[in-house]
Amino acid sequence: MDNKAKLLREANFGLGLLKILLAAFLMIIPAIFLWTQFNKEWPKEKEIKPRVYTPKVNLSVAPSINRLSRDPNKEQLFYGQELIRNTAYYIGFNGTKKQITNGLNCQNCHLDAGQKPWGNNYLGVASSYPQIRKRSNKMTDVYGRINGCLSRSLNGQTLDSTDTEMKAMAAYINWLGQDIPKGYKAKGAKVYPIEFLDRAASPENGKRVYETKCMVCHQQNGEGILSENKRSYTYPPLWGKHSYNDGAGLYRLSKFAGYAKMNMPFGVTHENPQLSDEEAWDLAAYVNSMPRPEKDKSNDWPNLADKPIDHPFGPYADPFSEEQHKYGPYKPIKEWYENQNIR
Numbered sequence: 001m002d003n004k005a006k007l008l009r010e011a012n013f014g015l016g017l018l019k020i021l022l023a024a025f026l027m028i029i030p031a032i033f034l035w036t037q038f039n040k041e042w043p044k045e046k047e048i049k050p051r052v053y054t055p056k057v058n059l060s061v062a063p064s065i066n067r068l069s070r071d072p073n074k075e076q077l078f079y080g081q082e083l084i085r086n087t088a089y090y091i092g093f094n095g096t097k098k099q100i101t102n103g104l105n106c107q108n109c110h111l112d113a114g115q116k117p118w119g120n121n122y123l124g125v126a127s128s129y130p131q132i133r134k135r136s137n138k139m140t141d142v143y144g145r146i147n148g149c150l151s152r153s154l155n156g157q158t159l160d161s162t163d164t165e166m167k168a169m170a171a172y173i174n175w176l177g178q179d180i181p182k183g184y185k186a187k188g189a190k191v192y193p194i195e196f197l198d199r200a201a202s203p204e205n206g207k208r209v210y211e212t213k214c215m216v217c218h219q220q221n222g223e224g225i226l227s228e229n230k231r232s233y234t235y236p237p238l239w240g241k242h243s244y245n246d247g248a249g250l251y252r253l254s255k256f257a258g259y260a261k262m263n264m265p266f267g268v269t270h271e272n273p274q275l276s277d278e279e280a281w282d283l284a285a286y287v288n289s290m291p292r293p294e295k296d297k298s299n300d301w302p303n304l305a306d307k308p309i310d311h312p313f314g315p316y317a318d319p320f321s322e323e324q325h326k327y328g329p330y331k332p333i334k335e336w337y338e339n340q341n342i343r
């Protein structure tokens with residue numbers, strides 16, 4: 001009897017021990033799992049945020065046309081949009097309202113009426129103007145910025161902020177940016193910031209690419225094709241007397257290359273670009289080595305250290321030549337400024 005009880009007690013004890021071991025074992029699995037999770041290296045915050053300049057993620061989109069039709073100010077807004085699309089018809093060299101510009105349309109460079117992602121769109125204007133622009137060192141509102149393009153990209157005359165056409169264009173441009181909170185940047189607005197090459201851009205290579213990929217529309221002489229009504233262009237000029245002048249944004253190689261990469265040949269989008277970065281830079285070098293109207297730039301960039309690296313007119317705060325500032329290589333210039341700590 002005694003022996004039996006003893007055996008039973010021992011068996012019970014063994015069973016208890018087994019249960020404890022089993023329970024401990026079962027707890028080890030989730031414990032190990034949790035331990036690995038807590039000790040895992042999570043990507044740093046910076047890495048998981050969508051990068052502003054990645055062409056494919058979360059680009060800002062323009063408000064819908066339905067909202068435009070419902071707007072109490074729709075007449076002025078539609079007129080503004082029409083002016084952006086068919087600028088030359090109204091205010092070109094043969095314009096029906098006034099004759100003050102070279103025949104380009106705003107839309108030639110601000111595609112889809114200023115709405116196309118990475119098509120130099122206007123979505124960031126309302127949230128970022130008025131602003132002090134470094135080119136003039138002056139407070140600039142949306143009218144002033146439009147006048148910048150009128151006098152440079154359209155090589156023409158400026159308009160007063162009380163002018164009917166000016167008011168309509170500004171109203172439409174501001175309307176496009178209504179969803180971007182003040183002080184924020186729109187994603188995919190303006191020109192795509194293309195990366196610098198390691199070498200200088202080559203006009204000779206650019207000429208070859210131009211002949212195969214651009215010439216059919218923009219023509220061998222670069223002067224485009226005038227439309228039948230002789231007021232505007234079916235294919236706009238890239239150089240010559242009706243093109244943008246040498247004080248315009250596209251005269252900087254980075255702007256031309258970034259624009260062309262995402263939008264040309266006509267029909268490509270940021271989702272299916274056709275030009276390599278090298279082709280885009282070389283095209284920029286070729287087109288911007290051809291003749292075009294000149295602008296008085298003596299008051300531009302009053303603070304020399306603010307001049308963009310690819311601004312092709314001296315004097316500079318750095319020791320590099322105009323030639324290198326125009327065609328590159330830009331990386332040594334960039335590094336020079338980083339070492340000086342003056343920007």
Ligand code: HEC
Binds near residue numbers: 107120145190192249
């Ligand atoms: C030949 C090309 C060209 C034409 C034509 C042109 N622009 Fe521009 N525009 C540019 C470039 C380049 C920029 C600078 C984009 C950048 O900095 O990335 C610009 C910038 C602007 C901006 C500021 C955008 C921003 O978010 O800061 C406004 C506003 C503007 N243009 C209005 C107009 C209007 C209105 C017209 C027609 C009257 C016009 N542009 C015609 C090339 C052009």
Ligand code: HEC
Binds near residue numbers: 108111214250260
């Ligand atoms: C199929 C015809 C076509 C081809 C090919 C083409 N473009 Fe264009 N390009 C256009 C049209 C049309 C516009 C004006 C877009 C608009 O108004 O919506 C334009 C506008 C431009 C502009 C801005 C306006 C100006 O006159 O300064 C530049 C710069 C430009 N193209 C460069 C190029 C380059 C570089 C290539 C070659 C890679 C090229 N294009 C190939 C049709 C073409």
